[in-house]
Amino acid sequence: MLSLLAFIPAFPLLGFAILFVTAGLLPKRWITTIGVGSVGISAFLALIVMFAFLGAPQPYTKVVWTWIAVSSFTPHIGFYLDALSGLMMLVITFVSFLIHLYSAEFMSTDEGYNRYFAYMNLFVASMLVLVLADNLLFLYLGWEGVGLCSYLLIGFWYRDPANGLAARKAFIVTRVGDTAMAIGLFVLLTNLGTLDIQPLMQQAVVHWPVGSALPIAAAALLLGGALGKSAQLPLQTWLPDAMAGPTPVSALIHAATMVTAGVYLIARTHVLYDLAPPVQTAVAVIGALTLLLAGFSALNQTDLKRILAYSTISQIGYMFLALGVGAWSAAIFHFMTHAFFKALLFLSAGVVVQRLGEEHDIFRMGGLRERLPLAFWSFLIGSISLAALPLIDAGFYSKDLILWEAWSDGALGPWLWSAGLIGALLTAIYIFRAVFVVFFGPVGLEPSGPTGWRVAIPLVVLSALALVGGFVEIPPYLGNVPAFSRLMQSALPTPPAMATAGSSSELMLSAIAALVAILGVGIAYISFRRRPAFLEALVQSPASLALQHFWETDWGFDWLYDRALVRPFLWISRIDQGDVIDRFYGGLASLSRVAYRQLSESETGRVRRYAAGITAGSVVLIAILVFA
Amino acid sequence: MSVVLMQHALFLAMVLFALGTIGVLMRRNLIVMLMSVEIMLNAAGLAFIAAGSRWGQADGQVMFILILALAAAEVAVGLALILRLYQRLGTLDADAADKMRG
Amino acid sequence: MTIAFYIAAAVAVVATALVIINLNVVHALLCLVISFLAVAIVFYVLGAPFAAALEVIVYAGAIMVLFVFVLIMLNTGGAAIQQERHWLTPWIWVGPVGLAAILLGEFVYLLWRNPVAAASGALGEPRQVGALLFGPYLLAVELASMLLLAGLVGAYHLGRTDRQAADERGRM
Numbered sequence: 019m020l021s022l023l024a025f026i027p028a029f030p031l032l033g034f035a036i037l038f039v040t041a042g043l044l045p046k047r048w049i050t051t052i053g054v055g056s057v058g059i060s061a062f063l064a065l066i067v068m069f070a071f072l073g074a075p076q077p078y079t080k081v082v083w084t085w086i087a088v089s090s091f092t093p094h095i096g097f098y099l100d101a102l103s104g105l106m107m108l109v110i111t112f113v114s115f116l117i118h119l120y121s122a123e124f125m126s127t128d129e130g131y132n133r134y135f136a137y138m139n140l141f142v143a144s145m146l147v148l149v150l151a152d153n154l155l156f157l158y159l160g161w162e163g164v165g166l167c168s169y170l171l172i173g174f175w176y177r178d179p180a181n182g183l184a185a186r187k188a189f190i191v192t193r194v195g196d197t198a199m200a201i202g203l204f205v206l207l208t209n210l211g212t213l214d215i216q217p218l219m220q221q222a223v224v225h226w227p228v229g230s231a232l233p234i235a236a237a238a239l240l241l242g243g244a245l246g247k248s249a250q251l252p253l254q255t256w257l258p259d260a261m262a263g264p265t266p267v268s269a270l271i272h273a274a275t276m277v278t279a280g281v282y283l284i285a286r287t288h289v290l291y292d293l294a295p296p297v298q299t300a301v302a303v304i305g306a307l308t309l310l311l312a313g314f315s316a317l318n319q320t321d322l323k324r325i326l327a328y329s330t331i332s333q334i335g336y337m338f339l340a341l342g343v344g345a346w347s348a349a350i351f352h353f354m355t356h357a358f359f360k361a362l363l364f365l366s367a368g369v370v371v372q373r374l375g376e377e378h379d380i381f382r383m384g385g386l387r388e389r390l391p392l393a394f395w396s397f398l399i400g401s402i403s404l405a406a407l408p409l410i411d412a413g414f415y416s417k418d419l420i421l422w423e424a425w426s427d428g429a430l431g432p433w434l435w436s437a438g439l440i441g442a443l444l445t446a447i448y449i450f451r452a453v454f455v456v457f458f459g460p461v462g463l464e465p466s467g468p469t470g471w472r473v474a475i476p477l478v479v480l481s482a483l484a485l486v487g488g489f490v491e492i493p494p495y496l497g498n499v500p501a502f503s504r505l506m507q508s509a510l511p512t513p514p515a516m517a518t519a520g521s522s523s524e525l526m527l528s529a530i531a532a533l534v535a536i537l538g539v540g541i542a543y544i545s546f547r548r549r550p551a552f553l554e555a556l557v558q559s560p561a562s563l564a565l566q567h568f569w570e571t572d573w574g575f576d577w578l579y580d581r582a583l584v585r586p587f588l589w590i591s592r593i594d595q596g597d598v599i600d601r602f603y604g605g606l607a608s609l610s611r612v613a614y615r616q617l618s619e620s621e622t623g624r625v626r627r628y629a630a631g632i633t634a635g636s637v638v639l640i641a642i643l644v645f646a
Numbered sequence: 647m648s649v650v651l652m653q654h655a656l657f658l659a660m661v662l663f664a665l666g667t668i669g670v671l672m673r674r675n676l677i678v679m680l681m682s683v684e685i686m687l688n689a690a691g692l693a694f695i696a697a698g699s700r701w702g703q704a705d706g707q708v709m710f711i712l713i714l715a716l717a718a719a720e721v722a723v724g725l726a727l728i729l730r731l732y733q734r735l736g737t738l739d740a741d742a743a744d745k746m747r748g
Numbered sequence: 749m750t751i752a753f754y755i756a757a758a759v760a761v762v763a764t765a766l767v768i769i770n771l772n773v774v775h776a777l778l779c780l781v782i783s784f785l786a787v788a789i790v791f792y793v794l795g796a797p798f799a800a801a802l803e804v805i806v807y808a809g810a811i812m813v814l815f816v817f818v819l820i821m822l823n824t825g826g827a828a829i830q831q832e833r834h835w836l837t838p839w840i841w842v843g844p845v846g847l848a849a850i851l852l853g854e855f856v857y858l859l860w861r862n863p864v865a866a867a868s869g870a871l872g873e874p875r876q877v878g879a880l881l882f883g884p885y886l887l888a889v890e891l892a893s894m895l896l897l898a899g900l901v902g903a904y905h906l907g908r909t910d911r912q913a914a915d916e917r918g919r920m
């Protein structure tokens with residue numbers, strides 16, 4: 019059973035190959051069957067493999083063949099299954115399958131239908147390779163693969179140059195991170211001699227003392243890669259613009275899977291971070307800062323999808339925060355619940371946007387509660403889970419765990435916890451702002467068109483998961499179901515705070531968090547439903563407007579990068595246009611042009627001149643014969 | 647028959663050939679150019695005759711007959727072409743037919 | 749007889765030189781005829797009477813007559829002489845004479861290097877020529893006849909005027 023592991027990434031890859039080769043030849047039903055079916059088969063196989071794994075939970079490696087064999091460096095095409103990669107594989111295949119099903123209806127009128135499913139299948143295959151790889155080089159292959167598919171899918175509607183620009187921006191910014199990661203891989207390879215993950219971790223513990231320069235360098239470089247892929251500070255500028263792609267793409271790639279690749283990488287190589295405490299602290303600090311920054315930005319967006327994009331950045335900040343304090347399994351738990359409710363939010367937002375004729379501005383929408391009941395309830399459930407309202411939803415349990423772990427982490431703990439708490443308040447405010455503006459109040463635009471079963475089923479399933487998905491890890495004072503962390507224990511070490519789980523301080527902290535969430539909902543209700551006059555005046559004041567604009571443009575990061583990096587680069591490339599090498603090649607071109615003109619002149623069309631040429635030639639030949 | 651040095655006969659042939667070459671390259675009138683070509687052919691025939699005379703065989707004359715047949719056919723077609731060209735261009739200037747330029 | 753050779757050679761060279769220099773095309777034509785006649789004498793002296801006869805009959809008699817007919821048809825007249833004067837600029841002969849001089853020089857050098865024996869002076873009887881033509885050179889004769897046929901057809905086709913061709917097409 020476990021040997022089916024290698025087939026899980028193989029089926030989507032096969033789907034991609036078929037769709038790529040037969041571009042435009044197959045009828046639509048076949049494309050749908052291949053595109054959705056391949057991921058469906060993967061999800062089914064993932065279930066089977068996980069059942070087999072849970073029966074005997076020890077790590078399983080399957081090597082398919084040797085990729086490179088150079089003296090002592092022999093990375094394989096190999097797959098590694100343990101609790102961490104198994105869980106990620108399960109979530110990825112399952113959520114991907116639901117999103118593919120949704121896409122079958124959402125993209126049904128699009129002319130690039132075949133291309134869409136080909137790219138999506140390639141993406142799923144790459145992502146599965148990423149999480150199942152048993153060595154870092156193969157992981158990097160999947161890493162680059164998802165980056166490529168992200169580019170292809172963001173710029174899916176390529177006829178609009180703005181989409182191409184957004185796609186390029188995403189690719190280039192993540193490239194900066196990828197380069198850092200590649201250098202990190204070089205550091206690891208040259209110092210430890212291998213890139214196979216498990217032996218690598220063992221070698222690192224043996225050879226590298228805690229806090230020395232090499233693990234810090236390696237961990238920091240890998241962190242650079244994770245920052246790029248997961249859109250954290252300072253490489254977070256690409257994710258809001260990536261909303262130019264189709265909504266299912268945003269749901270799959272930029273909410274549930276690709277952006278969590280960084281989280282997976284850090285969790286997978288956690289040994290390095292244990293050996294480099296400064297870097298781990300940096301991870302936590304970056305996570306905290308990012309979640310605050312993105313929260314403020316999300317509050318000021320008018321585009322529904324951009325709100326969700328900033329929300330994604332913020333939630334991944336929570337995951338980084340958890341990783342930074344050593345709560346590895348809490349981060350993965352939050353990844354799982356986040357995949358459910360963020361995909362749900364994106365998919366229901368997609369329904370709203372499409373039904374209103376591609377309208378993105380929330381202030382032009384309104385009163386859709388009656389008109390689009392399915393979208394309303396899905397979005398509401400997703401928002402409840404995102405805001406982590408107490409007890410009834412999955413987000414509560416995962417976010418609560420993170421906040422508790424953050425509080426318990428040494429000197430920096432209370433600061434990180436306060437950041438997380440303020441972030442929770444902001445989260446509740448901005449998402450319920452969206453809920454109240456879009457679904458309540460007077461009707462803005464009238465929606466048109468029906469919603470089919472292929473959209474409804476994923477929304478219902480994800481809603482259910484967003485509500486009950488958190489019940490696998492219930493803290494002791496509420497029922498004590500530590501199933502998730504026990505599962506993760508085989509792959510990730512338990513954080514120190516778990517030892518004091520269940521104490522009264524944990525209960526108090528989670529009560530505070532719950533109150534803050536409800537407070538956030540209340541503030542949103544008052545501000546956007548009641549709209550009292552004094553708040554309106556406050557909001558419209560010049561200082562407030564300036565601040566709003568600053569937050570809306572992502573705290574000026576785009577402006578900063580444009581001034582500091584993009585413009586100097588363009589300037590340099592412009593003044594370098596006529597440099598020596600260019601002139602050499604230009605010289606070659608003009609040389610051939612001159613020669614052409616000369617030869618052209620020699621063809622006068624006059625017989626006498628040709629006769630003269632013949633005569634001269636024969637004279638020379640005869641001279642050679644006579645004198646030589 | 648008296649003896650004539652072959653060298654001198656060949657020299658005569660070469661001089662005539664050279665004169666024919668100069669005529670082809672120098673003159674612009676098509677008829678004169680064709681006449682110069684005839685001069686060259688004649689000179690070649692003379693060389694063959696001289697060679698045949700040196701070896702005492704009649705093969706030289708045979709070659710000359712074949713050259714003669716060739717020259718006759720060539721003049722016939724060449725003059726017909728010149729007539730057509732004169733119809734088209736209105737002049738006998740060889741340089742006027744330079745449309746294949748460039 | 750050797751004297752006859754040298755005199756005829758001199759006449760041929762001078763006549764040929766006149767051909768290429770003459771402004772009047774008809775005069776050039778006549779000079780060419782004289783040149784061919786002189787060359788015929790040279791052939792006779794070299795022991796090739798048959799070739800000499802053919803030179804006079806075919807070359808000077810038929811081919812040159814063709815030239816004369818074409819000139820009559822073209823009917824250029826006095827304007828042609830003006831044109832020729834206009835074309836023959838002073839420096840036009842430098843290049844061609846240079847090239848021809850080099851050619852000549854090479855051949856002279858060849859001749860000087862390899863002294864050749866004198867001609868045997870035997871008379872090449874027409875009987876011998878006939879025997880050769882019907883013997884070893886039979887194929888060449890056939891090919892030459894085909895060449896003449898091709899020349900005949902080509903000349904007929906090219907010689908037609910456009911109006912004639914249009915008439916014939918209309919009649920079909």
